[in-house]
């Protein structure tokens with residue numbers, strides 16, 4: 398990269414990266430910004446589509462995307478980020494495992510050391526448009542983040558969260574086999590003991 402730039406030089410993108418990254422079975426549209434370095438992982442599984450105007454950056458950590466995912470128009474994914482299989486990221490989603498250091502008031506934030514914490518989005522999730530997911534967060538399997546939300550805490554599996562900061566709206570109840578409102582608990586994160594064993598096996602892949 399040129400000093401101060403977040404984009405690898407053209408010859409790294411064109412001639413070096415293809416030997417290091419596993420993306421051949423995916424569809425990466427032409428107008429994307431794939432700002433990836435060869436010495437960190439950039440993996441995209443088969444049948445995954447990365448739409449135009451998306452930007453992927455692995456400068457601070459690996460970016461691993463599973464199979465059959467949709468990375469929508471204008472998404473920004475900054476590693477470390479790990480996404481499972483069959484995940485939908487709608488449009489304008491921001492997922493950043495990077496934070497700028499800010500604690501030293503005598504040094505501009507741009508010059509302070511960045512920190513990184515992996516974001517994990519497990520299989521089958523749907524992340525609505527304009528969502529922001531902050532560093533270090535895990536979104537559990539088959540969960541939904543409602544459009545426009547800012548996720549600052551882990552989301553349990555089989556859960557719908559929404560708002561800024563995102564709170565639980567509904568959870569799948571394995572006893573009733575229904576997605577149920579969590580009224581009265583909206584201001585707290587709850588977690589109805591979701592282990593895969595608790596769910597009807599017929600509904601699990």
Ligand SMILES: CC(C)(COP(=O)(O)OP(=O)(O)OC[C@H]1O[C@@H](n2cnc3c(N)ncnc32)[C@H](O)[C@@H]1OP(=O)(O)O)[C@@H](O)C(=O)NCCC(=O)NCCS
Nearest residue numbers: 487488524525526541542543544545546557559560566567
């Ligand atoms: C979350 C979503 C799927 C709705 O799920 P649902 O189960 O039908 O939820 P409901 O409409 O019954 O809403 C349940 C509660 O959540 C709230 N809610 C719904 N969407 C919300 C959002 N984006 N942010 C905050 N709260 C939201 C509703 O206001 C309602 O609360 P209330 O009754 O106290 O007013 C939908 O609102 C959403 O955000 N979809 C994303 C759309 C999108 O990004 N599409 C891109 C195409 S891939």
